[in-house]
Amino acid sequence: MRVPVRASLQEIEEYKPGKLVKGAIKLSSNENPLGPSPEVIREIVKCLEAGELNLNVYPWEKNEEELRDEISRYVGGGSAKDNVVLGAGVDGVLDTLARIFIANGDEALIPIPTFSLYESLVKIAGGVPRYVKRKSGEDFSIPVKDLISACNKKTKLIFISSPNNPTGNCIPEDEIREIIESVDSRAMVVIDEAYAEFAGSSLVNLVTEYENVAVMRTFSKAFGLAGLRVGYGIIPEWLTSAYKKVAMPFSVNSIAIKAAIAALRDPAYLRKTVELVKHERAFLMENLRRVFKKVYPSEANFVLADISPAKSAVVCAELMKRGIIVRDCSSFRGAGDSFIRVTVGTREQNELVAEALI
Numbered sequence: 001m002r003v004p005v006r007a008s009l010q011e012i013e014e015y016k017p018g019k020l021v022k023g024a025i026k027l028s029s030n031e032n033p034l035g036p037s038p039e040v041i042r043e044i045v046k047c048l049e050a051g052e053l054n055l056n057v058y059p060w061e062k063n064e065e066e067l068r069d070e071i072s073r074y075v076g077g078g079s080a081k082d083n084v085v086l087g088a089g090v091d092g093v094l095d096t097l098a099r100i101f102i103a104n105g106d107e108a109l110i111p112i113p114t115f116s117l118y119e120s121l122v123k124i125a126g127g128v129p130r131y132v133k134r135k136s137g138e139d140f141s142i143p144v145k146d147l148i149s150a151c152n153k154k155t156k157l158i159f160i161s162s163p164n165n166p167t168g169n170c171i172p173e174d175e176i177r178e179i180i181e182s183v184d185s186r187a188m189v190v191i192d193e194a195y196a197e198f199a200g201s202s203l204v205n206l207v208t209e210y211e212n213v214a215v216m217r218t219f220s221k222a223f224g225l226a227g228l229r230v231g232y233g234i235i236p237e238w239l240t241s242a243y244k245k246v247a248m249p250f251s252v253n254s255i256a257i258k259a260a261i262a263a264l265r266d267p268a269y270l271r272k273t274v275e276l277v278k279h280e281r282a283f284l285m286e287n288l289r290r291v292f293k294k295v296y297p298s299e300a301n302f303v304l305a306d307i308s309p310a311k312s313a314v315v316c317a318e319l320m321k322r323g324i325i326v327r328d329c330s331s332f333r334g335a336g337d338s339f340i341r342v343t344v345g346t347r348e349q350n351e352l353v354a355e356a357l358i
């Protein structure tokens with residue numbers, strides 16, 4: 001006899017990551033085509049060889065503190081190391097926040113289409129996601145008034161991805177302020193800035209200004225460390241004790257901590273990555289615009305295209321036959337079946353995807 005799993009799991013979809021096929025060009029998960037800084041690799045190897053990274057012991061608190069300190073200086077915006085919490089990717093930080101705020105029957109507001117993990121985490125925690133449709137057909141901006149009026153006594157979290165995955169747009173500062181001030185102490189506004197480095201702007205300064213704002217950032221995208229799983233949150237100080245209670249102990253491993261510190265100490269490499277992505281993003285958009293009805297402006301390292309009347313499943317399958325993997329957006333709630341998302345790659349990769357699409 002099998003022990004029944006929680007009934008509510010029936011409503012949760014498995015997370016579908018971008019596909020990985022050996023030898024194919026993978027432009028489906030918004031990773032960094034340059035990889036991490038060579039300084040990061042050198043540092044990890046050096047520390048391992050010198051016995052500074054003892055893999056038989058749990059991650060050292062002092063190293064974690066050093067990373068939090070470096071992060072607070074990097075993000076600025078008035079934050080201090082006590083505002084910084086770490087997790088196994090932004091995913092890990094979001095999971096902890098969902099478990100802090102969502103009790104059975106609580107609600108979370110999610111403007112869609114967006115990163116699908118938000119709704120899963122809310123459901124897993126026993127909560128109910130409420131969706132607010134972004135202004136599709138226009139620029140996918142958030143209908144702020146609708147969002148605010150959807151906020152009720154049960155609403156505990158509001159997830160705003162900025163730049164938003166998969167649409168690529170940021171929320172303007174005046175709009176996020178309106179949301180934060182309207183929901184005040186009722187709901188925590190979680191701003192997911194996984195792609196902030198490519199946008200060149202951040203809302204992190206709002207964390208020290210308001211008590212109901214948390215900003216998520218990651219080493220997976222601009223720093224090219226997705227495989228190490230290290231992300232962080234900038235959160236108000238009053239929330240850190242709850243965070244420490246709920247987060248898994250040692251969720252960021254020793255190698256990831258060292259790597260993240262080394263990555264922050266190589267700002268020239270970060271600049272190079274961001275410049276390449278911005279340059280190539282323009283090239284990719286220009287080429288996609290030759291083929292598709294609408295290609296949306298993007299502040300991230302990916303581009304969204306409306307490929308109607310074609311169907312995303314068909315186009316993605318055709319590209320796959322040619323060894324190129326892009327994201328079929330039909331798995332994003334509210335996106336429909338005619339959008340694809342293409343990660344900005346190297347010039348060679350972008351040329352290949354453009355040729356294949358043409």
Ligand SMILES: Cc1ncc(COP(=O)(O)O)c(C=O)c1O
Pocket residue numbers: 029030088089090091092115161164165192194217218219220226229230231
């Ligand atoms: C908006 C958004 N947030 C978070 C993540 C996950 O980031 P991490 O690798 O830090 O868990 C992604 C990954 O694609 C994303 O698109």
